[in-house]
Amino acid sequence: MTSHALYTFLDLCGTFAFAISGAVAARQKGLDLFGIAAVAFMVACGGGIVRDVCIGAVPPVGLSDWRYLAAALLASALTIVARPLVDRMDKPVMFFDAIGLGIFAVAGAQKSLAYGHNAELAILLGVASAVGGGIMRDVLLSRIPAILTREIYASAALLGAIVQVGFFYSGIATWWTPWVATAVAVFIRLASLYFGWGLPAFQKRQRLRERHDN
């Protein structure tokens, strides 16, 4: 019960953080009131819905639990109403993204394990929970998902999910282990932003040429 309550709480924090990032991106692209709320909700719950559908947890909790919708709507309203504030904040999207990233990766992996699935599925669906919403956001806004082109992003989620699954299989999982796993993912992500870490990419020249072509 306690662990279940913890995951619900983790899920809600991630929902709110991701919704902010979705609403900010949607507003920048000139979407209307409904579009902003829809993208916010999709970023917040999209990854979790994919996870729940894949582990057979239907209906997905993101759709049936009013608190997720409330968190997404609150985040949308905040982004719209506090526009000058959000505009002044330099990279709020990235910061909130990092927190949501770690929380979703760990909670997603944990939920898959709680449903009795294996380590690989838990890790993959942990990452999917974390980056699924962000990928949907970029696909909806018709751009190549930033997640797949730059920096340590999904890799941080991957590490968090692996740590969480490692704790589970090593038998030392307790109340604080999800927080450690989350902290690892968030730290890696924030450090990669601060120090400009990145994974190697290939054919950057090709990429630049294509950008000019468009």
Added chain:
Amino acid sequence: MTSHALYTFLDLCGTFAFAISGAVAARQKGLDLFGIAAVAFMVACGGGIVRDVCIGAVPPVGLSDWRYLAAALLASALTIVARPLVDRMDKPVMFFDAIGLGIFAVAGAQKSLAYGHNAELAILLGVASAVGGGIMRDVLLSRIPAILTREIYASAALLGAIVQVGFFYSGIATWWTPWVATAVAVFIRLASLYFGWGLPAFQKRQRLRERHDN
């Protein structure tokens, strides 16, 4: 049984209307014969498939019932064969979209309720049934979903789904209530087109600049 037959009928009407809108958009983008049929089918059944997967109604009826495929193929053929006619019609896409929109929102909400799910899920999946196919169409055609940027569109579906769920929970749901809910959504959508209603959007200037950039 009667109510079930009614929803099937509503579903089929929506399928045909949406397929027309999908086929028209696909032909305008220069897709080939298969592409047109595929987009038509996806617009027609995409939202319903998402709904069915989320409520655990597998296999999705849009994939297993031949009448949906037949409706989509018929709509594709009509759009291809009656090309000059469709070209002359000013905004056939919008008109057929409005009808499908209302029908899908109400039928989607009703099906979720029939599977024993709660009001929030019914409303969200009603909207998803209605706009899911159109969003897939625009994502496939590599553009930001029109649904999220302009006019009263998904909002009309939202209202229709809310009215339908309201009828259900107030206990006065009968044979004519889905039609009322559908009419509300279709009326709102058509009125918004006629009067140019829209939801507020933000940072339009930003949006215009980006358009120039692309």
Added chain:
Amino acid sequence: MTSHALYTFLDLCGTFAFAISGAVAARQKGLDLFGIAAVAFMVACGGGIVRDVCIGAVPPVGLSDWRYLAAALLASALTIVARPLVDRMDKPVMFFDAIGLGIFAVAGAQKSLAYGHNAELAILLGVASAVGGGIMRDVLLSRIPAILTREIYASAALLGAIVQVGFFYSGIATWWTPWVATAVAVFIRLASLYFGWGLPAFQKRQRLRERHDN
């Protein structure tokens, strides 16, 4: 058991072939290490995940069986390490795609039949298994799916799935029938590439104009 082992083997071959095509496309777009692996995995398993979710086979085997992930990672590594080789090969993407296309269409249709679903669902999900991953690849790379605009591609998958379902319903399905169905699809695809076959498209002029606009 034998037939089940055969489908697993077919699935794995398709996974590897598709992963190569995904990794190549992702590298050309300048994605980073994780992005390449992610797109490779998505192309390889995306269609199969859609199929499994739609027939109620959760968790999807593409996510829970380590061999699929291994095949995708191996293909990514090969594409990255053997870069000059892959660059020199003229159209490796198309060739590997053709093989994966036939394998996935037939295995997808067969799995739907094995789960007791009808012919229509088997054919549709056969095609979805085959082209779903490729469509996700193009959507992620923010371009209109090539599958829907040019040449005999999904049509070849459709034919392969129909042949396989035909064998099943005619009662002569045996160990070699999936190979025949697969060969039909692969042959049609390769022949269409070699001879430049294509399905009719409409309003090509419109399409060219749009290309200039972008």
